[in-house]
Amino acid sequence: MKRELLWQFPLSVQLAVKKGNAMNAISERFHYLFRSTKGLILVAIAMISLVTAIWGTLSGPMVEWGVRDITLKLTGMKLDPAHREGRIIILYHVIAMAVIAIEVYMITSIVPMRRYQQSYINATVTFGYLITMIFGLWFAYWGRNFVFHGVFLFGLSLMFFSGLLLAAALWPWRKEYHIKDPAYAHTKSGVDLERVAFFVMTVATLGSAAFGAFTGSYWGQGHETFLAEDLIREPHKNALQLAIIGHLHIMLTLIAIAITLIVGRWLDFKGKFHKIAMWLMITGTIIITLGVWSVVPYEEIAHKIIYVGSVFVMLAALFLVIYGWRKQIHDRLAELNITRPTIGQRIKALLHDPIKFGPLWQMVYMNFTVSGVGIFMAIKLDEIFRVWPAREERISLTGHWHILSGIIATIILLYYADICGIRGKARKWFGWTVIIGSDIAFAAVTIFAMKRLFVDLIGQQTVVNWTMIFADLGLAIVLVALAALMVWRLFDLFKEGGLWKREWQSAELPVNRTAELKKQNVEEEVL
Amino acid sequence: MMNRRAIFIIPYLLLFIAGCQSQHVGVPEEIPYVDTGVNPDAWVRIPAGEFLMGQHNHLTTIPYDYEIMVTDVTNLQYARFLNEALAAGAIKVEDNAVKGYYSGEPFDGYAHEKKIEPGYKVYMPLDKPGVAITFANNRFSVKKGWENHPVVMVSWFGANAYCQFYGWRLPTEKEWEKAARGTDGRAYPWGNEIHRNQANYYSSRNLLKKIWGDGVFTTPVGYFNGKTYGNYQTRDGRSPYGLYDMAGNVWQWTGDDYHDTHLRYMRGGSFSNYEYNLRVWARNSAGPEYYDMNVGFRCVRDVTKQSQNNGDATNENQ
Numbered sequence: 001m002k003r004e005l006l007w008q009f010p011l012s013v014q015l016a017v018k019k020g021n022a023m024n025a026i027s028e029r030f031h032y033l034f035r036s037t038k039g040l041i042l043v044a045i046a047m048i049s050l051v052t053a054i055w056g057t058l059s060g061p062m063v064e065w066g067v068r069d070i071t072l073k074l075t076g077m078k079l080d081p082a083h084r085e086g087r088i089i090i091l092y093h094v095i096a097m098a099v100i101a102i103e104v105y106m107i108t109s110i111v112p113m114r115r116y117q118q119s120y121i122n123a124t125v126t127f128g129y130l131i132t133m134i135f136g137l138w139f140a141y142w143g144r145n146f147v148f149h150g151v152f153l154f155g156l157s158l159m160f161f162s163g164l165l166l167a168a169a170l171w172p173w174r175k176e177y178h179i180k181d182p183a184y185a186h187t188k189s190g191v192d193l194e195r196v197a198f199f200v201m202t203v204a205t206l207g208s209a210a211f212g213a214f215t216g217s218y219w220g221q222g223h224e225t226f227l228a229e230d231l232i233r234e235p236h237k238n239a240l241q242l243a244i245i246g247h248l249h250i251m252l253t254l255i256a257i258a259i260t261l262i263v264g265r266w267l268d269f270k271g272k273f274h275k276i277a278m279w280l281m282i283t284g285t286i287i288i289t290l291g292v293w294s295v296v297p298y299e300e301i302a303h304k305i306i307y308v309g310s311v312f313v314m315l316a317a318l319f320l321v322i323y324g325w326r327k328q329i330h331d332r333l334a335e336l337n338i339t340r341p342t343i344g345q346r347i348k349a350l351l352h353d354p355i356k357f358g359p360l361w362q363m364v365y366m367n368f369t370v371s372g373v374g375i376f377m378a379i380k381l382d383e384i385f386r387v388w389p390a391r392e393e394r395i396s397l398t399g400h401w402h403i404l405s406g407i408i409a410t411i412i413l414l415y416y417a418d419i420c421g422i423r424g425k426a427r428k429w430f431g432w433t434v435i436i437g438s439d440i441a442f443a444a445v446t447i448f449a450m451k452r453l454f455v456d457l458i459g460q461q462t463v464v465n466w467t468m469i470f471a472d473l474g475l476a477i478v479l480v481a482l483a484a485l486m487v488w489r490l491f492d493l494f495k496e497g498g499l500w501k502r503e504w505q506s507a508e509l510p511v512n513r514t515a516e517l518k519k520q521n522v523e524e525e526v527l
Numbered sequence: 528m529m530n531r532r533a534i535f536i537i538p539y540l541l542l543f544i545a546g547c548q549s550q551h552v553g554v555p556e557e558i559p560y561v562d563t564g565v566n567p568d569a570w571v572r573i574p575a576g577e578f579l580m581g582q583h584n585h586l587t588t589i590p591y592d593y594e595i596m597v598t599d600v601t602n603l604q605y606a607r608f609l610n611e612a613l614a615a616g617a618i619k620v621e622d623n624a625v626k627g628y629y630s631g632e633p634f635d636g637y638a639h640e641k642k643i644e645p646g647y648k649v650y651m652p653l654d655k656p657g658v659a660i661t662f663a664n665n666r667f668s669v670k671k672g673w674e675n676h677p678v679v680m681v682s683w684f685g686a687n688a689y690c691q692f693y694g695w696r697l698p699t700e701k702e703w704e705k706a707a708r709g710t711d712g713r714a715y716p717w718g719n720e721i722h723r724n725q726a727n728y729y730s731s732r733n734l735l736k737k738i739w740g741d742g743v744f745t746t747p748v749g750y751f752n753g754k755t756y757g758n759y760q761t762r763d764g765r766s767p768y769g770l771y772d773m774a775g776n777v778w779q780w781t782g783d784d785y786h787d788t789h790l791r792y793m794r795g796g797s798f799s800n801y802e803y804n805l806r807v808w809a810r811n812s813a814g815p816e817y818y819d820m821n822v823g824f825r826c827v828r829d830v831t832k833q834s835q836n837n838g839d840a841t842n843e844n845q
Contacts, residue, residue, distance in 0.1 A: 063730050063801070064723075081714035081721075081806050082582055224583045233812055235637055235787040382639060389778075389793070389819070390812040391804065457799065457819045458554075458656045458744075 029493055032500050036507030037109040038419055039500070040122060042489055044102045045416060047133060048095060048409075049486050052479075055091060061472065077141040086225040090140040090152070096251065097129040097159055100205075102412055103258045104166060109509040110265045111198055112177060112517050117169040121162050128158030156213070163206045170199040177515055183270040184514045185278035192514050193278035194269075197261055200282050204289040205254045211293060212247030215240045229394045233386075242296045250292040252404060253313075257285055259411050260317050263359050266415055267324045268512045277319040284312025303378070314371070321360045328356055354431025355418050359411040365439055369446045370404045384453070392452050399449030403442045410438045413482065419509060420485070420499070433481040441474025554659055554820075555742050558672035561756060565749025567604060567675060569597040571706075571768050572830065578705045579712035582808045587701060595698060595706045596825040598748035598771050599677035599779060600689060602659045602669045605651075608689050609660070609667040617692065619647070620662055623654035627688050632789055641789040641814050648816060650685030657820030675747040677777045677823040683791040683815035686780040686824035695826040697782030700810075702827055703794050707774070708807040709767030715805060716766035716773040725762040726751055726775030727798045728805055734759070735798075744798045744820065748772055774805040777823035790814060797821035 033039040056062070057071045058079070072079065079087070104125045108118040132155030139148035171177075178190030185193035218240055228245045231237055237245070261281065269277070287309030295302040332349035333341050341349070351357055377385055377396060385393045417430050448467040451460050492498040572594050580587035609625060612618045618627045631645035653662050658680045659673035681689075683697075690696050698706070707716050715721055723731040727746045735746065738759055749771040750756075751764035766773045773779075778793035790812040796805035799821050803809065813822075 059801075064733055081719060081803070084803055085582070233639075233788065233790060235639070235785070386639060386641075387814060387817070389817065389822075390790075390810070391800065456656075457821060 025496075028504070029500065032504040034126065036504050037105050037122070037509055038503040038507060040105045040126060041102055041416060041419065043126075044098045044105070044129065045413075045482075046486055046489075047130075048098045049482055051091075051095060051098075051133070051137070053483075061468065075141075078143055079141075083140075083144065083225075085227050085230075087140040088227065089225055090136045093156070094133045094136045096255070097132045097156070099255060099408070099412070100159065101125045101129040103255065103262060104162065106262045106415075106509065107166065107198060107258070108169070110262065110511045110513065111170060111195060112513050112515045113169040114517070117165065121165045121169060124158055124162035124165060128155050128162055131155030132159065160206065160209055160213070163202060163209070167199065167202045167206060170195060170202055172196045172199050176517060179515045181514070183274070185275040193282065194261070194265070194274070194514055197278050197281045197285070198258075200285050201254055201257050201261065204285055205251070205258075208247060208250040208254060208289060208292070211243055212251070215243040215247065229397050232393060232397065233390050237299075239296045242299060246292040246295040246302075248401075250289060252401060252408075253288060253292075254285070256404065256408055257281065257313060259408055260313075260320060260363070263324075263411065263415065264320050265511050265513075266418070266509075267320075267327065267356065267360075269320055269323055271323065273319040273323040277316040277323075280312045280316035280319070284309045284314075284316060287312060310371075314367075317363050321363055324356070324360045325350055328353065353427070354435055355414050355422070355427055358414040358431055358435045361435060362407050362411050362414075362438075365442070366404065366407050369442045370400060370407070373400055373446060373450065388452050396449045399445050403445055406438060406442060410434055410478065413478075413485075417485065420489070430481055430485070434478055437474045437477030437481065439474070441471045441478070444468075444470035444474060554657055554670065554673070555740070556670055558670075558739070558743055560672045560674065561747050561750070563675065563747050563749040563752060564754065565598060565752060565771055567596075567598045567601045567748050570594045570828070571597055571770060573702070573706050573768055576710070578708070578710045580701065580704055580808075582806070584712045587705075589701055589705055592830040593698075593702055593827050594830060595702065595768075595770065595827045597769060599777060599823045599825050600686075601675050601748055602678045603674040605678035605681065605689060606660050606667040606669050608692055609651075612688070612692055613665070613667070617688070618650065620653070621647070624652045625650040625662075625685070627684065629684050629687075632784060633786065635786060637787040640787060643789050643815060648684035649682055649818070650688055651681045651818065655680060676745045677748055677772070679745065679777055679820045679823050680818045681823065682818045683780050683813075685818070687782065687815075689824070690782075690826035693826070695828040697780055697824060698827040699783050700781045700792055700794065703779065703781050704807055706768055706770055706827075707766050707795070711767070713767075714807065716770065716807065717762075717764055721774075721802050721805065722762055724751070724760060725764045726772075726805060728775040728796060729799060729801050731775075732798065746776055746798075748776075750776075774807070775800075777821050778811055780822065780824040791817075793822060 031039075033043050054071065054075070057067045058077075059068075062068050062071075071077070105122060108121050132152055135148040135151035135155060139145060139152055172191055172195040175190075177192055177195055179186050179192045180190060187193065226241075226244075228241075228248055231241055231245065234241070264274075264277075288306055289309075291302055291305030291309050294305060329341075329346050329349045332352045333339075333345065336349075338345055338349075373396070377400075385396065413434055414431060417427070417434075422430055444467040448464065448471065451463045451467070455463050489499075493500055572592055573589075575589060575591050577586055577588045579585065609618065612627070613620075618625055620626075626647040627650050629643075629645065629648045632643040634640065634642050651660065652658060653660070659670045659676060660667055660678070661670060687697055708714075713719055715726075717725065721728075723734060725731075727735060727750070732744075738756065739746070751761045752771065753763035754761055764774065765771055773795055775796055776798060777795070778797045779795045781792050781794055783792060791814070793811040793813070794807075794809070796802075796809060796811075804811070
């Protein structure tokens with residue numbers, strides 16, 4: 001009904017129509033947020049942002065600034081010192097589940113599968129991570145009601161179940177998913193190797209989740225929680241402790257492998273590098289996973305197996321970086337009609353689009369702040385790190401994987417900015433802000449974690465002060481960019497014909513899929 | 528364009544420079560002496576019996592009474608020991624360090640096990656920043672105002688030697704924890720909450736820095752006793768048995784030697800740690816040769832039949 005005619009009707013009719021319109025508007029937005037890939041990703045990023053914003057006030061300098069006290073007063077959280085480790089474990093799981101959900105949404109959109117499979121998987125994973133998040137945090141921070149703990153575990157189980165559905169949907173040996181395009185890696189019979197890589201990663205994740213879940217269940221019985229980093233100097237770790245250490249390492253690794261594969265599809269990874277990289281990725285994923293699982297029975301050689309697998313995976317990522325950067329340079333130069341570019345023009349072309357340059361750069365940067373540091377620590381463990389007090393060694397370890405998690409988060413964020421279709425100056429500003437802000441923070445955290453290499457306790461305060469300033473500044477820059485993105489998307493939801501509507505109409509991620517299924521209606525698909 | 532580049536490059540350069548700096552602030556030669564009213568020569572008796580140990584409150588029994596120092600060993604006490612030990616020929620000063628003989632520990636060849644061979648070990652360096660004890664004219668003395676601060680920069684060998692010299696020993700982890708938390712399973716010596724004016728730890732540094740200035744990281748033993756110093760009102764941080772500084776100020780060496788690592792464990796957290804390290808079950812570890820300006824110790828002594836007959840040892844003077 002046209003708005004200008006509405007006043008001619010009785011008030012009750014006017015209210016009913018307005019209420020109807022409002023309900024309709026809410027319903028449309030609800031459908032967008034929970035039934036489209038882009039909306040689902042937005043909700044998950046918003047939930048992570050919310051959790052980060054609130055829970056980030058509970059530690060670090062926020063304590064000295066008195067912010068934590070305000071948060072505790074406002075929210076009524078209860079922080080029993082004896083339950084700190086348990087709270088942290090739940091918080092990690094909560095954030096990890098939302099990240100996994102984002103990756104699942106991306107995979108179900110960019111890898112060919114039946115529409116109904118995508119719907120079932122997305123619905124299950126959404127319900128799973130939201131339940132995990134709400135009830136996990138409720139249990140951990142508001143009174144430890146074990147009913148909520150049970151619901152939290154139910155959420156985790158749903159996540160696992162959605163993984164099973166995903167593995168089934170990704171099954172690569174179905175003929176309809178076979179490909180013939182010589183640009184993409186496939187076997188002689190046409191099995192899509194990229195799909196195999198996604199499948200292997202999913203199965204490895206399921207196995208590794210179970211690896212942690214069994215041990216978690218065992219410990220959960222006695223509620224004797226611990227953080228893996230507190231076990232570093234235990235000379236004789238029992239099988240279950242080893243399993244927990246293995247679990248957290250492999251889960252983060254697999255999340256990193258998943259995002260690498262996703263970025264590959266986003267950038268339409270193909271050609272000779274794709275053909276080599278997919279074999280490497282499949283083999284590497286299998287070797288790393290088996291290596292980590294073998295930590296329990298064969299601790300002595302497990303690390304060697306993991307190193308071998310890591311070389312495969314990192315080489316695959318290197319090929320993606322080479323391919324991606326060459327393509328970005330080539331595409332930009334073609335746009336500018338430059339046929340014989342100078343080195344400067346090539347570099348300029350590479351840096352032209354930070355949103356696409358960034359994820360690959362972050363993968364390279366990871367080698368300095370995560371892999372390089374990790375290898376150095378492993379080589380010099382007894383000579384350097386075991387000479388330090390345990391608390392300093394612990395800081396190095398926690399810094400190491402916080403950075404890896406942060407890098408994965410920034411890659412997701414940059415991809416999401418591309419999904420949103422940010423263009424022009426906003427695209428450049430957002431991209432460079434995230435890259436530079438996060439890299440400053442990661443560099444500062446790396447120096448902070450390694451400070452004992454070049455300074456002793458009495459001299460470290462200067463280093464601590466400066467690195468903390470840069471780490472906080474870098475993170476603040478990224479968080480401001482993230483907040484700006486979220487606020488923009490929030491306001492957009494109030495617009496009648498906002499971006500959300502266009503995203504609802506074209507709900508899937510715009511990528512070149514390795515294969516396209518014939519269109520079928522839902523009834524046919526289900527039958 | 529240049530300005531834009533500068534915006535990106537300058538933070539990296541600053542970070543690099545900050546990272547390369549290795550400033551030694553050093554310990555001020557003289558600071559004001561602050562009397563806390565707590566006697567560092569006092570001991571307290573911990574009765575035999577059960578207590579809840581560790582984060583998960585395992586019921587644990589110590590079947591004997593023992594006595595433990597009410598405060599950490601102070602610089603004055605340690606300097607007195609060094610002078611007595613030097614006179615007795617138990618230590619020597621060599622390469623700007625105090626050294627003493629240690630008989631070594633058996634090596635079993637475990638992965639990452641430390642080899643502790645017999646020989647002269649550094650008890651305390653004399654030329655490193657952070658040391659408040661000086662050596663001149665064959666005599667050890669304490670820098671002015673530092674007398675009742677906990678001794679730091681002392682290795683496990685140095686801590687162990689101090690206790691053994693007087694016929695005492697370092698507490699086991701069990702003994703330390705029972706003395707810190709009593710029998711009711713609390714997280715901190717005084718209860719389950721921590722306030723910034725209750726202990727010397729990372730979150731209280733900003734306030735303490737205003738009072739003590741740069742370069743003074745430790746507080747005198749027993750500082751957090753509910754007393755007001757100028758405008759600074761402290762909260763009472765005593766343990767149920769009346770011990771001070773069992774959370775924060777400096778980590779404390781304990782005596783256990785775990786044969787498969789030979790690492791030594793420290794308890795209590797320090798001025799450089801966040802509050803979770805101050806929980807009574809939190810552990811830190813390092814080799815016995817390690818020393819730092821946030822590591823000190825206190826001793827325990829066994830209760831002999833004679834001292835038991837003498838009654839309660841609380842606040843008994845040395």
